[in-house]
Each structure stands twice: as structure tokens, then as C-alpha cells.
Amino acid sequence: MTDSATSLRRAERRAAGKRLREAVPRESHAEWTPAPGRDPLAILRAGDRGRLLELIPLRHERMRANPFAFLRGAAAIMAADLTGVPVPGLPVQACGDCHIGNFGVYRSPEGLTLFDINDFDETLWNVDFTVDVKRLAASIAVAALGQGEDKARKAARAGVRAYRQHMRDLADLGPLAIWHSRIDLEREIGRFGDGNLCRHLLRKAAIETSDGLSHGDAPDLDPATTQGDPAKWRIADKAPTIFHEGENGLTEAVQEAAEALRAYPRSLSAERHTLVLRYAQRDVAFKVVGIGSVGTVCAVGVYADADGAPLFLQIKEARPSVLAPLALRPFSLISEGQRVIDGQRIMQAASDPFLGTAQCDASGRSYYVRQLKNKKLSAVGEILAKGGAKTYAQLCGTTLARAHARSGDAAMITGYLGKGAAFDEAVAEFALRYAHQTVADHAALCAENA
Secondary structure, three states: OOOHHHHOOHHHHHHHHHHHHHOOOHHHHHOOOOOOOOOHHHHHHHHHOOOOHHHHHHHHHHHOOOHHHHHHHOHHHHHHHHOOOOOOOOEEEEOOOOOHHHEEEEEOOOOOEEEEEOOOOOOEEEEEHHHHHHHHHHHHHHHHHHHOHHHHHHHHHHHHHHHHHHHHHHHOOOHHHHHHOOOEHHHHHHHHOOHHHHHHHHHHHOOOOOOOOOOOOOOOOOHHHHOOOHHHOOOOOEOOOEEOOOOOOHHHHHHHHHHHHHHHHHHOOHHHHHHHOOOEEEEEEEEOOOHHHEOEOEEEEEEEOOOOOEEEEEEEEOOOOOOHHHEOOOOOOOOHHHHHHHHHHHHOOOOOOOOEEEEOOOOOOEEEEEEOOOHHHHHHHHHHHHOOHHHHHHHHHHHHHHHHHOOOOHHHHHHHHOOOOHHHHHHHHHHHHHHHHHHHHHHHHHHHOO
16 A cells, blocks of 8 residues: 555545556557567476476466466466566555456355455565456456457456446545455346346355355365264375375475474464364375466365364465566565465455465475365356356456455556546457467467477
8 A cells, every 4th residue: 555545635646546647648558569589488487497397297288278278377477578568556465366267256254155366376565456457357358269359358348347447436435444345246146137047156155064164165075085084084096186195206295285284373373273273184185276386385184173073274385476576666575475375365355264374494385374265166156257258357357456455545546547448448458469479379388299
């Protein structure tokens, strides 16, 4: 948040944001051309350094699936492409990997079903708001490009317009009201206008629990994991994505993750530390997750109390954010794991109470820990995405505005964006250009591995 947020009134901050258009016109955001000598595959290979060698081929295989899969794994490439691009200089806590696949549905600690950003591996403070907006718009265009350029442009424009309009609504609120705003799924799905779809989504989102936790909270884990004597619970291997042992240091990685999970409670506040200690760690297994994380150390732990009440935790390696070169001003970090959980707490309307960190001195790896994502709720997000590109783009744009307004100056951002569609049109044009570049980059990766 800028110093002006506490020294200038809302109208003055809007006016200050409007003046920023003189240095960086809104129309200029349409402009982007590949830098001379641009080599996206070299950037991709540089990002493979430090990853587990055994899993790098799987990462590239997943990225070859289609252009959108490539974009998902190419956060570092896009960050490099945006380095040096003029920005108005309005800082927020940025998601960093803000594509439509990183939005989804989850259950708040109070039991509300919310729609929000759900991946923060690349999150970073003090990044201009346009960085996230452009990645979101590009992802919308890439996902919709198969339906034609016109639909891709319209969908991207709809997402940016929703961002601008919701930011304008939030700019009229006080800081506490902005902080407590949220995207309630049951209210938002009505915007799809399909009664059958709405009812289907609500059924999917309904999770019956007897102890506050769903026994379906563990995607891709064998149901037998949570049957019988809790002291004997084990995670079933499902190579190549879930396993206990493997080549090239994978077994050692599982062991390190298990040790880090045992150390993680020390990072929690007293009341949450007390809660975690009610559960005993029963088993830990390596779990290959999203495209961007393939090759990093990721594992899941299954926990239970003596009566079989379950808890599923995920531990993920936190590497330096690809956005580091885009920070408006340098600042120090406690650890990469702390960067991730701080970013999640700032951006999400209701964060996971089990968020914590751990360090491994021997390997130098930094980790963060969270609850394992809920399989049923993930399915709701997938259905939402298929409900209509334009409407889903609007939902994501609205959500991103709420997330940015919690750390950024909504009045200054609104002053810069304005009432008209100049910014929407410009970013939509950028998104279409970048979508075509992504198609070309994906083809280059496929040709390299042909």
C-alpha cells in the first residue's frame, strides 16, 4: 500500500492515479513485441535447474499437451517477456502465476464455499498490478483461441473489464470492508444463467462431514488409505505421480519432506500448533502436482488421531519467485516459504489455518505447508471453467480485483483505469498477441522433442 493511502483522501488518490496515464497511457498496454534474441526454451531450461532430474521429462511432456498447458508451465517465460515493459507503478501483492487454471473453489474455515485464487508459488509483494492482469488476460485468450480470434479477444476483454469494474466498486469502500469482501460461490454461479448447471454445481459443492473435515479431501489418494486401523494408514503408490521411492534422489526427497513436515508445526501460532499436535503423522509420499511445480519437492502427509479423524497436509518446495526482476523496489524476505504463505494470506479472502513453513539446512530447500486441496471442490472449479469462457473470465477478473485491493490502493488503480474501456481494449489486444506467441512457443517445444 502506498504512503498516500493514509495521507490523501480517496478523491485525491483517484486523481493521482489518473495523472499516471500521462507517463504510461492505457492504450500502451496493447504494445508488445518479442525481444531480439528471445529464446523461451532457454528460459524454460534455466527454470529446470535445481529440479529433480527424474521428473523434468514429465514436466516437458505435460507442457507439450497443448498451448494452454505450455502457458501454465511458462510463468518464468512470461515474466521475462514483461521485464522492462512500462508500468504505472501501482504496487500490489501479485499472484505471479495468474492464469485461469489457478482459480478455484475451496471451503473457508467457517464453512463457506468461496471462489478465489488458489496457487501462490510465484506470489510477490511490490509488483505492478498490470503484471497479473496481463497474465490472466493472456491465459483467457490462449484457452479460447481455438474458438477463433474474435471470441478469444472478447473473452479476454470481458475479464479485464470485470477487473476494472469491481476495482471501481471496491475503491468506494473503507480498508476493512475491502479486506472482508469475498466471492461467494452460491451467489456468483447464478451469473451463468443455466439453472441446471447452477443446481449441479451446488450439489458438487455440498460436502457432508461429521467432524469438520471431509474424508474426500485427498485427491488422487487411494480410499484404502483411510480405512482400518489409523495407526496403519498408508498412501498407495500410483506411479509416476504418487510414490515412496524412486531414482535420482527421489527417495531422499520423500524422507526430507517427511522430516520437514515433522518440523513444520514450530512455525505455527500457539493455537494452531496445539491443533496440529492432536494428529499423528501416519505416512508421507511424494506427489507430482501442477505443471509449474513438476520437478520440485512436493509431498503429501496423511495424519489421524487415535479415533481415525483425518488430516491431509501437502508440503511444497518454495523456489524464488519468477517475478523477482519485476518488483518495483527491492525488499528482503525471511524465506521463500514465508513469502508464499504471506502472499496467500494477503490475497485470499479466507486462508488455510494450517499454512506454515519449514526449512531444510542440509539441502537449502525452503518449504511451505497447507491442507491438501479438496477433490470435490476442485471438480466444481473445472465445471465452472467449462460453463462459458466469457463468464468464467469475468468471474476470474472480479476475483483478481478483490485480491489486489487487499494490498494495493484501489482508488489509485481505479483512477488509472478510468471509466471507459481503453485499458480493457489494450490488454485484450496484448492478450491476443501473447496467445499467438504462446502457440508458437509451444510448437517450438514440441519440435525440439520430436
